[in-house]
Amino acid sequence: DQQVKQNSPSLSVQEGRISILNCDYTNSMFDYFLWYKKYPAEGPTFLISISSIKDKNEDGRFTVFLNKSAKHLSLHIVPSQPGDSAVYFCAASEGGGTSYGKLTFGQGTILTVHP
Amino acid sequence: KAGVTQTPRYLIKTRGQQVTLSCSPISGHRSVSWYQQTPGQGLQFLFEYFSETQRNKGNFPGRFSGRQFSNSRSEMNVSTLELGDSALYLCASSYAGTGANVLTFGAGSRLTVL
Numbered sequence: 001d002q003q004v005k006q007n008s009p010s011l012s013v014q015e016g017r018i019s020i021l022n023c024d025y026t027n028s029m030f031d032y033f034l035w036y037k038k039y040p041a042e043g044p045t046f047l048i049s050i051s052s053i054k055d056k057n058e059d060g061r062f063t064v065f066l067n068k069s070a071k072h073l074s075l076h077i078v079p080s081q082p083g084d085s086a087v088y089f090c091a092a093s094e095g096g097g098t099s100y101g102k103l104t105f106g107q108g109t110i111l112t113v114h115p
Numbered sequence: 116k117a118g119v120t121q122t123p124r125y126l127i128k129t130r131g132q133q134v135t136l137s138c139s140p141i142s143g144h145r146s147v148s149w150y151q152q153t154p155g156q157g158l159q160f161l162f163e164y165f166s167e168t169q170r171n172k173g174n175f176p177g178r179f180s181g182r183q184f185s186n187s188r189s190e191m192n193v194s195t196l197e198l199g200d201s202a203l204y205l206c207a208s209s210y211a212g213t214g215a216n217v218l219t220f221g222a223g224s225r226l227t228v229l
Contacts, residue, residue: 034217043119043205043220044158051215089158100171100213101148101163108157 003027004092006106014114019077021109023090026071030092034103035064035075038087047088048075080113087111117142119221121206127227133194136224140187140208147189148218149181152203161204164189165211193226201228 005024013019021035031052036044050057050064050073057064063076077084087110091103120139128134140147148171149161160173164183181191187208193200203225207218 032215036220041222043207043222046217046219049215049217091158095213100165101146101207101209101218102160102171102173103158103218104160105158 001026002107003030004090004104004106006088006090006109008109009107010110010112012112012114013080015082016079019075019080019084019111019113021075021077021088021090021111023073023075023106024071025073025092027092027094027104028071029094030104031095032093032099033064033066033073034091034093035062036089036091036105037084038089038108044089077111080111082113082115085111085113119206119208119219121204121221121224123224124222125225125227127229128196129229130196130198132196133192134196134226135190135192136204136206136226138189138191138206138208138221140189140206141219144208144210144219145187146209146211146213146216147183147187148207148209149189149191150205150207150220151175152205152223153201158205161191196228198228201226 034049035047038044066073087108090106093099146165148163163171183189203223205223207220209216
């Protein structure tokens with residue numbers, strides 16, 4: 001039972017355009033969501049998070065949107081840069097934050113940004 | 116500030132053996148979590164330690180165990196290795212492991228079981 005799903009295994013965009021990565025969840029107890037980026041041979045790196053009391057959070061080129069009624073969140077990267085090419089993981093937890101170290105991850109989306 | 120350090124980075128074992136992986140968290144971080152990443156199952160939570168106590172555990176068999184030392188360093192052990200244990204094992208640390216505490220991951224230990 002996959003509680004966090006990233007239905008697009010890959011996404012390809014042109015440099016300078018917008019990248020939109022999507023994530024759906026089924027567990028209504030999830031109330032804290034994060035996006036991580038992973039390069040080969042490195043561990044996941046935190047990008048941005050959002051609490052369920054918000055519907056949007058911005059940090060520079062990265063914006064996360066949360067639609068609680070649809071149990072859907074998305075990560076927007078504007079403008080996309082070739083250095084953004086990586087695997088992006090959506091993650092969720094309960095209890096208003098990182099619940100005793102436990103995050104539930106999606107399967108990841110490979111983003112490729114072409115120059 | 117040094118990041119999360121995991122050793123060894125790569126190792127090869129045979130079925131039936133056991134393995135111990137080590138994780139040194141970021142200085143000041145007291146919570147250490149372990150995750151297994153495989154192509155089929157993705158990233159899955161193994162367990163979390165705080166102040167030398169296991170506070171949370173994922174859905175893995177008892178062959179997977181861990182511990183945390185007084186300096187917050189942690190080790191995980193897998194006994195009686197199976198082929199399916201081949202994976203990237205990731206350690207993550209945070210200050211408290213709860214609330215808006217972001218997990219910072221190490222680069223992982225790549226285990227191959229032959």
